[in-house]
Amino acid sequence: MSKVKLGVKNCLYPLPTTLVGANVDGRPNYIAIAHVGVMALKHISLSMNKRHYTNAGIVENGTFSVNLPSVEMVEKADYCGLVSGKDVDKAALFETFYGVLGTAPMIAECPISMECRVVKTVDMTTHDVFIGEIVEAYCDEACLDDDVVDFARVRPILFVMNDRSYWQIGERFARAWQAGKALKG
Amino acid sequence: MSKVKLGVKNCLYPLPTTLVGANVDGRPNYIAIAHVGVMALKHISLSMNKRHYTNAGIVENGTFSVNLPSVEMVEKADYCGLVSGKDVDKAALFETFYGVLGTAPMIAECPISMECRVVKTVDMTTHDVFIGEIVEAYCDEACLDDDVVDFARVRPILFVMNDRSYWQIGERFARAWQAGKALKG
Numbered sequence: 001m002s003k004v005k006l007g008v009k010n011c012l013y014p015l016p017t018t019l020v021g022a023n024v025d026g027r028p029n030y031i032a033i034a035h036v037g038v039m040a041l042k043h044i045s046l047s048m049n050k051r052h053y054t055n056a057g058i059v060e061n062g063t064f065s066v067n068l069p070s071v072e073m074v075e076k077a078d079y080c081g082l083v084s085g086k087d088v089d090k091a092a093l094f095e096t097f098y099g100v101l102g103t104a105p106m107i108a109e110c111p112i113s114m115e116c117r118v119v120k121t122v123d124m125t126t127h128d129v130f131i132g133e134i135v136e137a138y139c140d141e142a143c144l145d146d147d148v149v150d151f152a153r154v155r156p157i158l159f160v161m162n163d164r165s166y167w168q169i170g171e172r173f174a175r176a177w178q179a180g181k182a183l184k185g
Numbered sequence: 186m187s188k189v190k191l192g193v194k195n196c197l198y199p200l201p202t203t204l205v206g207a208n209v210d211g212r213p214n215y216i217a218i219a220h221v222g223v224m225a226l227k228h229i230s231l232s233m234n235k236r237h238y239t240n241a242g243i244v245e246n247g248t249f250s251v252n253l254p255s256v257e258m259v260e261k262a263d264y265c266g267l268v269s270g271k272d273v274d275k276a277a278l279f280e281t282f283y284g285v286l287g288t289a290p291m292i293a294e295c296p297i298s299m300e301c302r303v304v305k306t307v308d309m310t311t312h313d314v315f316i317g318e319i320v321e322a323y324c325d326e327a328c329l330d331d332d333v334v335d336f337a338r339v340r341p342i343l344f345v346m347n348d349r350s351y352w353q354i355g356e357r358f359a360r361a362w363q364a365g366k367a368l369k370g
Contacts, residue, residue: 004329006322011297011334012221012229012251014341014354016197036197037222037230040309044197045222045230066197071358079365112196122307124225137191144189149196149347156199158354162334164362168355169199169343173256176349180264
């Protein structure tokens with residue numbers, strides 16, 4: 001196979017598009033973030049450019065939420081990455097609810113929401129990476145199959161930076177920690 | 186919409202399944218890792234349980250690779266998460282190549298490979314999180330569209346922990362930083 005060198009190009013995609021919720025100046029705000037990750041079983045990371053309005057709210061409260069919008073919400077989700085909470089009340093787009101932390105606003109329309117407590121911050125020069133420990137997760141009842149989240153029903157918005165695009169999830173085609181067993185011989 | 190509390194449940198999925206390459210005891214080794222993330226534009230994270238054989242090799246060399254297997258490789262990719270390089274020579278499954286770093290083995294059969302230099306390590310108690318700066322990315326020529334990676338051709342393996350499943354990527358349905366412009370009014 002013929003390989004092409006792309007230079008210093010990030011190709012770790014697709015990643016789930018999230019709407020991150022935080023109280024900023026005492027009011028709920030939401031921002032679209034897809035540079036996320038899993039740091040440990042119960043810990044997730046958000047890479048947030050230091051220029052964003054939201055960062056100060058996360059630092060002040062030590063809490064945030066991660067909401068997964070579904071494909072039907074793509075206009076609103078993308079909009080939350082286009083405008084700043086400094087200029088626009090983005091919370092007006094959604095119904096907000098709070099959970100046990102009390103300061104991490106969540107979006108009722110999103111099929112999945114997780115409220116998190118900040119446990120570490122990693123300074124990546126241009127970006128603050130907030131590492132949150134999940135305190136409680138909320139899921140629409142209609143997206144559960146036998147109490148387990150069914151991502152075919154969640155219909156998350158997947159993000160690819162390379163061509164600046166959003167994708168749907170496709171077919172579930174194999175089982176993890178099972179598909180490779182045949183090779184164990 | 187009726188919400189169900191799931192407790193402390195990570196729902197930040199799907200994430201791309203990767204095969205992480207490292208030289209361990211001077212020999213190439215590959216492990217399946219899907220708890221990954223983007224930390225900054227050119228930086229990616231790998232969450233690696235401290236019990237894994239690979240971690241010492243990443244620490245020793247200060248380098249690793251991230252390879253994206255395609256759906257056709259699901260058996261081999263899953264197998265690389267089932268067995269340890271301590272017991273099995275997993276590099277025998279693939280054709281290995283090296284890039285500019287010289288110590289980050291990459292998999293020729295994977296449509297995308299990135300070689301990385303470790304710039305930070307975050308201790309998450311049970312897991313080492315290695316943060317790598319991408320030094321060079323390699324892509325199969327057949328997966329490029331006008332020099333941009335086309336993930337429909339890459340056909341990555343998406344991982345969901347909740348039901349321990351692998352998914353295909355679906356349809357590209359909207360453009361990022363575009364879809365929400367209509368709401369700007």
